[in-house]
Amino acid sequence: MPKINKPAIVIMILLICSLTALAQTPPEKFLGHKPGADRQLADYNQIKAYFELLDKESSRLTLVNIGKTTLGKDMVMAIITDEENMKNLDRYRDIARRLKEARGLSEDQARQLAREGKTILLITCSLHSTEIAASQMSMELAYDLVTGKGFFDVNRALKDVILLLVPTINPDGHQMVVDWYRKYLGTKFEGSNMPWLYHPYAGHDNNRDFFMFNLAETRAVTRVLYHDWFPQIHIDEHQMGSNGARIFVPPFMDPPLPNVQPLLWRSVNLCGINMAYDLQKHGYKGVVHGRSYTGWWIGACDDTSWLHNVIGLLSEAASVRLASPIYIEPTEVPNEYYEKRMDFIDPWPGGWWRLRDIVDYELVLSKSLLKTAWMHREDFLFNSYLMAKQSIEVREKNQPYAFVISKDQPDYLTALKMVEILQFGGVEVHQATRDFIADGKYFPAGSFVVLTAQPYKAYAWALLERQKYPDLRQYPGGPPVPPYDNAAWTLPLQMGVRCEQIDKPFEVPLTMVAKVEYPKSAVPDSAYLLLDPRLNASYAVAFGLLKNKAEVWRSKTEVKSSEGVLPPGTFIVKNSVEARKTLDNLLARWPVPLKGLSDISGLDKAAVKFPRLAIYQSWRGNMDEGWTRYMLDDLGLEYTVLHNKDFKGTKDKKVNLKSNFDVLIFASENVDVIKTGRPGQQSEFARFFRAGTTPPEYEGGIDKEGVDAVKAFVEEGGMLVTLNQATELATRELGAPARNALSGVDRTRFFCPTSILRLKVDNTSPLGFGFEEEVGAIFSQSLAFETWTPPVDWDRKVVAYYPEDGLLMSGWLLGEDYLARKAAVVDTRLKKGHIALIGIRAQHRAQSHGTYKFLLNAIFYPEGM
Secondary structure (H helix, E strand, O other): OOOOOHHHHHHHHHHHHHHHHHOOOOHHHHHOOOOOOOOOOOOHHHHHHHHHHHHHHOOOEEEEEEEEOOOOOEEEEEEEOOHHHHOOHHHHHHHHHHHHHOOOOOHHHHHHHHHHOOEEEEEEEOOOOOOOHHHHHHHHHHHHHHOOOOOOOHHHHHHHEEEEEEOOOOHHHHHHHHHHHHHHOOOOOOOOOOOOOOOOOOHHHHHHOOOOOOOHHHHHHHHHHHHHOOOOEEEEEEEEOOOOOOEEOOOOEEEEOOOOOHHHHHHHHHHHHHHHHHHHHOOOOOEEOOOOOEEOOOOOOOHHHHOOOOEEEEEEEEOOEOOEOEEEOHHHOOHHHOOOEOOEOOOOOOEEEOHHHHHHHHHHHHHHHHHHHHHOHHHHHHHHHHHHHHHHHOOOOOOOOEEEEOOOOOOHHHHHHHHHHHHHOOOOOEEEOOOEEEOOEEEOOOOEEEEOOOOOHHHHHHHHOOOEOOOOEOOOOOOEOOOOOOOOOOHHHHHOOOEEEEOOOOOOOEEEOOOOOOOOOOOOOOOEEEEOOOOHHHHHHHHHHHHOOOOEEEEOOOEEEOOEEEOOOOEEEEOOHHHHHHHHHHHHHOOOOEEEEOOOOOOOEEEEOOOOEEEEOOOOOOHHHHHHHHHHHHOOOOEEEEOHHHHOOOOOOOOOHHHOOOEEEEOOOOHHHHHHOOOOOOOOOHHHOOOOOOOHHHOOOOHHHHHHHHHHHHHOOOEEEEEHHHHHHHHHHHOOOEEEOOOOOOOOOOEOOOEEEEEEEOOOOHHHOOOOOEEEEEEOOOOOEEEOOOOOOEEEEEEEEOOOOOOEEEEOOEOHHHOOOOEEEEEEEEOOEEEEEEOOOOOHHHOOHHHHHHHHHHHOOOOOO
C-alpha cells in the first residue's frame, strides 16, 4: 500500500476550498461599489440579479420565488446552507412542521427529531423601504456565508442551520426609494423623503398587517413562516431615528403580552444578548436593549412570530439620509443616550455616521444570530415542540376554553372572511354540526368554534380576546407611558363579528374546517331585488349595478318581504336587463343573498345614483389615505386621486369639483398639512417638519383657493367625507357646526392610545344604515364632537355618539368622562350638499370592517335625504 502524504492532502483540500471561495463573485465586484458605500444604493433589480448570480455560482445558495408584490414584482428568498442539507430540505421542513404541531409525538420522538433536524433561521430585511441598509447588507451576508467568512466556523454552522434570507419584503417600495434617491443625488434634496408612500397602499403601516394579511407581501412572508418553512427563529431588521443609540436589539421593554410563553421570552433574550455581546466584542458602540420597543404585540412582522412560538427578534439601527452620511455633534446626542446605564453600557459619542456603519453592525448581528442558532440547535428545535405541547395541554390562568363565532351574524360574509384570516395565520377552526349551548348561550349549528388548546393558542387567544393594556405611568399618579403603537386590536370587535368567549368546557360534535365555504347566491325571479345594507359586500354589488346603469334606491324604513324584514337603508334594485347583465359576475365575487319583491310602490325610498368618487392625496405620504384606497379597491369602488393642483383653477377659470365628482374623500390628516403642506405649530409632528427639503412641485397644500373650491362643491350638492383628523377641515375651515371637545385636554386628564370604544348608532339615519344599535370603533388620535344649533344654510344630525359610561371595549382609556355623550359621527348639511364628519378610524388599516359602513353610507347617500 503506497504511503499517504497527509500534509499534501490537507493542502490540496485547502486549495480546493480557496478556489471554490474565489469562484463566488463578491458584491462589490458585481455592483462596482461596496455595499453601504456613501451615496451608492443597489436597487431591487440589482439585488435580485446578484442573488441569481450567487445561485448559479454556489451550491450553498438556492434562490426561490415566494410570491408577487402588489405591483407584480417577484419576491425572492435565498436558502443558504450546507450542500448536503440542500439535498434534504423537504425532510428538514417536515421535521420543523412536526415539532411545531407537537401532536402525535412522544417526548422521546421529539428529542430524536430535534437531534436529526436543522435550525431554520429566517432573516427579513428592509420591510420599511427607507430603512434600506439591511437590503444592501443582505448581499454581503450571503457572499460571506457561501464563502465561509465569519468570526466563527461558518462552514460548521451551515451544516446545522438552514438560513432563509429575504433581501427586502417590500421590493416595490425599495425600487421607488432608490429611484428617488438617484434622481436628486447631488442636489439640495439629496436623501429627502419621497412625497408618496413607499408601499402602494400602506407605507410604514405595512408592518401592521401581519394578522390581517391584506397585502400581497404580508401573505408571502406569512406563508414562509407558518405554512412552508416553520422557522424556529426570525429576525426583522429595521432602522430608527439618528441621534440616539446606534442599534437596538432585544430584550424588549415592558409591558409583555401575557399570552406569550415564558420560554419564548427567555429565548428572545438569549438571542438578543448574544447579538449585543458580539457587537461589543467587535468594538461597536451604542448598543441598547430594553428601551423604546415593547413586548406588547402590534401586528408586526417580528412580533407576530412570538404568538406562533417562534423566537421573533427586532433590530433597529440608527439611520442616515438613505445613503448620504450625517454628522451628529456630541452635544446633539440626548442625555439618555449619553450616560452609561445597564441597558446601554457603552454610549456612542457622536460624529460621522454612514450607511456602511449600519451595514457593519447588521452583518455582525446577523452572523451572531446564525452562531446562536447553530450552538443551540437541538434546544431550539426541541423547545419548538415543547411550547406547542404546552399550548395544547396546559390550561393557563384566565385561559378561555374556546371562542365561538356564531352562524347568526349581521354580516355573515365578513364573519367568513374573519375565519379565513384566522386560518391563514395558522389557527385551527372547527364547525359545530348541531345546535349547542355554551356558558348559558345558544349557538346554532354551523357556528365556528376556536378551541384554545391548539399549537398556536397564543395567537388565537390574542386575536379574539379583549385587551386590557396595563396602566403604566411615568411615576405614581403621573402621565401615562404610551404604548409603542396600538393598545388593542381585538379582531371580532374591529370587524363587527359576533364572537363569544367561552370559559367552561362544553360538548358538541365538531368538524375541522379545511376551507371556508361561501354560500351560493341566486337571483330571484322577481321584479325587484333587495340587498341587505348590513353586509359590506352589498355596497360593492350596488356599485357594480349602478355602474351598469341599473336603477337603485335605498329604503327609508324597514322593508318587509315574504322572506323576512330588512332594515332601513336596504338597497332596492330593479331586476332589469342592465342589472342581469352584471349580477352573475358581481355575485361570484361577493355572494350576497338576494331577496325578491314584486311591488315597491308603497315603499318609502330614495334613489341612489352612481357615485363619482375622488380622494385627496397630499404630498406627505399619508398612510390613512393609502388604506382608504385599499378599502375602495377591495370593494371594487372606482375613484380618482386628486392632488393640490386639482383644487385650483387658472387665471381665467375657477375649478368646479362638482362637475366631475359627487363624493370627495379626505382621509385622516392634519388640516394644516391639507391646507398648507406643513403641520401647524401645535401639531406633535411640527418639530419633524423641515421646510425646503422637498422639491418645490411637491410643496404646499390646497390653499385657501382649494378650501373655497371644496365649500362650493358641497354647496352645489356634493358629499364631502372627512375622516378622523381631517374632520377639522370641515369644522375649522368650512364652519361646520361642531368642535372637538378634546382640543386642549392634556394627556394627564385624557388618554386613549389606539383602542376600541363603544358607540351608540342611529341606524335609521342615512350614515347609520346597516349598523347594529351598538358598535365597536377604533379610537386613534380621534375626536369627540360637541354640536350646536347651526346658522342659516347649515344643519346637523348626530349619527353615532359615545354613551355615558362603559366606553372601553378593548385597550386603554383614561378620562372616559371627556367622551361621554359626545358625538363621534355627525351628518352635516350645507345648502344642497352634505359633509360627513367621521371622527373615528372607520377604515383603520383596512382592519375595521365593522365601521366601514360610515364611509360606505356617505358614498351611497340617497338623494333628497
